[in-house]
Amino acid sequence: MPMPLEGMPESRARPDDTGPGDSNTRANAQTLALGVIGNGSIAALIDGMARIVWCCLPRFDSDASFCALLSPQREGGDWIIELEHVERAEQEYLPNTAVLVTRLYDRHDNAIEITDFAPRHRSRGRFYHPVMLARRIRPIQGKPRIRILLRPLCDYGARAPETTSGSNHLRFLLSDVIQRLTTDVAVPLIERGLFFHLDRPAHLVFGPDETLVTSPADFIHSSLEYTIAYWRDWVRYLSIPYEWQEPVIRAAITLKLCQYEATGAIIAALTTSIPEAPGTRRNWDYRYCWLRDAAFVVRALNRLGATRSMEEYIRYVFNIFSAEGDHEVGPVFGITFERELPEREAAGLDGYRGMGPVRIGNDAWRQRQNDVYGSVVLASAQLFFDQRLENRGDARTFQRLESMGRMALRMAEEPDAGLWEFRGRAAVHTYSAAMCWAACDRLAHIATELGLKDRARYWHDEAVALHERISKRIWNERLGHFVDAYDGEHLDASLLLLADIGFVRGRDPRFIATVDAIGKALGRGDYLFRYIAPDDFGAPETSFNICTFWYIEALAATGRKRRARLMFEHMLAQRNPLGLLSEDIAPGTGEHWGNFPQTYSLVGLIQTAMRLSRRWEDEL
Known part of the structure; x- marks a missing residue:
């Protein structure tokens, strides 16, 4: 031994x-x-x-x-x-x-x-x-x-x-x-x-x-010769940024390794039950396909030009939705379309460093997470605009996506567990509502691209009306920033995505004020927590890597690129010796926690590198 x-x-x-x-x-x-x-x-x-x-x-x-x-x-x-x-x-x-x-x-x-x-x-x-x-x-x-x-x-x-x-x-x-x-x-x-x-x-x-x-x-x-050739050919056609090429390539390859070839499902991580912090019971099974997480992966790989992953993922999604119709859709599915993922504990495993329990299955399948409708539409949108694709989206594909839009309109202002999957409370979460708006907004753009004028007008009008209703309920005048839920008073890191999805502009004073408030309330040095308000398991103890990347992107979007670059370089230095990231980092020690490798974290790395990198043209 x-x-x-x-x-x-x-x-x-x-x-x-x-x-x-x-x-x-x-x-x-x-x-x-x-x-x-x-x-x-x-x-x-x-x-x-x-x-x-x-x-x-x-x-x-x-x-x-x-x-x-x-x-x-x-x-x-x-x-x-x-x-x-x-x-x-x-x-x-x-x-x-x-x-x-x-x-x-x-x-x-x-x-x-x-x-x-x-x-x-x-x-x-x-x-x-x-x-x-x-x-x-x-x-x-x-x-x-x-x-x-x-x-x-x-x-x-x-x-x-x-x-x-x-x-x-x-x-x-x-x-x-x-x-x-x-x-x-x-x-x-x-x-x-x-x-x-x-x-x-x-x-x-x-x-x-x-x-x-x-x-x-x-x-x-x-086999080794052929496998090396396959991966190098795949990498060769990535549209990588000028700077930070090696970290982006390693992240992209790892994301590709998390897609199940047989169905197109993309899992959140390869492991189960690595806790989010020492001794916590916050440990979950991530070996399933969260529609939201997978959509983030698709958008990141699309930006690199690896569009086949999108096509395979959309195939997976449509296989799920073919039986759903205009009904509520769960947030997470098994990699061969399983809708129920009952949670149990493995008695034969003591857990990561002895920190059990080890969970098999994930009861998040029982939850309502209303952002999934927007996630699916955003992940699918490029099908209709990218002329490189052999099988571009058509009117029939659009009709299938419209069921997501109808559900987004129905559920936008209904309470849910939110993207952080709260197990003990529900609210009308800002991010969920904004993603429902994004579904309607993108459907309007897709209909316009397809020349479906009546449908384009319908989705445009619905998006405008929904945007107005949401905006009134998520702005807290007393606090001077957006909040995490309708008529709420708390912050969470998902508000940093409001500019990324187009709900507000990056230079909107309200967004800048929200970014500043989040940095002050949720920041711990060069790391960011997803939220700090106690939840079902108490207050979080570790930073959430993708939230740190979201904050860096938000800094860049609001014009503070120097600070953004410094934080990004720091996060690159926190990768493990082979360039990978888990879900969480303990700010005091730099220690990795949470399931591994975490697709969310690697998506954040890619997206941030693409935003911050100098252009090739500026250097050649």
């Missing part, structure tokens, strides 16, 4: 902690120093010592076969490639790919290199993205000794799987799938977890229970 932390029993060493000499992450050992590999079917989290500590099989929201991140009560839940007497590690992505490389060095000048990826490339006119993890281990220095511990668990850590073996493979009967490890390492060495000298490259393919038609070495060699 890798060396545990000093003073901790080996079985409770935290899976995201680094080895004693890891220069990349030693200074920030308490952060989520994890990398992500994936292919649109599955994704895995890998720590700084190349341990796979989280992966759900056979899809994002399935049983966590690798669950060491959440402290299983049984031994295992991980896939370790251990270098004997390891002393330090280095880790990086191959540039412009989702291929992760880790180099481990021991105290005797021996070293190995581990290359991790999930195959993704075009094959026979389709995308090849199997439920598969591939690992290559190479000796790069001296005579290293390693051992391989492949220890998946079942039922969220509750039991070990049944296994069988052959001459060159191991089979694992997991909860929802049978996986086969095919390898050119002698099978008994893996079965018994024995150390051996690595004198040649070793190859491990953990995938469907099928026989490889070629050797593991040849399969990995060709």
Whole structure:
């Protein structure tokens, strides 16, 4: 086993902690120093010592076969490639790919290199993205000794799987799938977890229970080559900003890894139950598709020119809405269109750093969150205006979106849980109402583009009337700024989006006053809280990353770009060693909290970089 932390029993060493000499992450050992590999079917989290500590099989929201991140009560839940007497590690992505490389060095000048990826490339006119993890281990220095511990668990850590073996493979009967490890390492060495000298490259393919038609070495060699080519080709066509290219590219690739290829669903994060702060019960399952979060992802990728994600997501949304009609729509769905996501607790997992409970499912599906109608329309709008698309939006598509507009009009001024998903109270939230206005406003623009004059006039008039009603109820004359709910007195960070969605202009004095009030009330140094008023679980303890990015954008929109750039550079410095972000940051320590990697946070990074970057033309 890798060396545990000093003073901790080996079985409770935290899976995201680094080895004693890891220069990349030693200074920030308490952060989520994890990398992500994936292919649109599955994704895995890998720590700084190349341990796979989280992966759900056979899809994002399935049983966590690798669950060491959440402290299983049984031994295992991980896939370790251990270098004997390891002393330090280095880790990086191959540039412009989702291929992760880790180099481990021991105290005797021996070293190995581990290359991790999930195959993704075009094959026979389709995308090849199997439920598969591939690992290559190479000796790069001296005579290293390693051992391989492949220890998946079942039922969220509750039991070990049944296994069988052959001459060159191991089979694992997991909860929802049978996986086969095919390898050119002698099978008994893996079965018994024995150390051996690595004198040649070793190859491990953990995938469907099928026989490889070629050797593991040849399969990995060709799959790695094709996968690298796929990601570099995808990145090549991104419309990235002049500045901060590497952070934007890494964020974009990671967002792409959070889209489920089979349906187009985009999940909020790959994990469940990483708490928002130490010891809090604010820990939720984010492995589902929130229509709002996914719409933010689509808009960010659209700005980069990656429009296929939008087309796939709209396909997912229309599959949901085809059965809904003009009825209320829930805020969150399963990745294969599940409407009910009942919440329960996993008894076999103690939680991230022992901070349970671990939740499976999310009761937010029961809530009313009225901003979803505007989210869907805004995510779909580019379909009607982008001439690059093969299947642009037409009158029939517009008619389907109109059901969202009708629901927006019906629900705009009805109480809801809001985008922060309050579980114990409801109000007519400003952001929800404004997004309902945005649905009507964009439908008017789309109708105009399609030449549907009567529909354009109808939606324009409804948008104007709704805007007037909302404006009267969300402005607090005594306080001198917009408030979070009709006739309210509190602030929340979603008010920073009023300019972004076009409800007010960025230089509107009311918006500037609101931005200033939010910075004063919700700011903590270079971080921003989403709100500070106590909710169902008390007062929030950590800043919300996307809110910090919203504030930076609002500063830029109101003309304070120097301050905005300084804050943005600070946020870039808070990314983990591989350039990723979780949901929250503790202002006092810079420690990452919340589910990981958080699509919201990466969206904020991309959007802010696009707004603040100098233009290419200014530098060439």
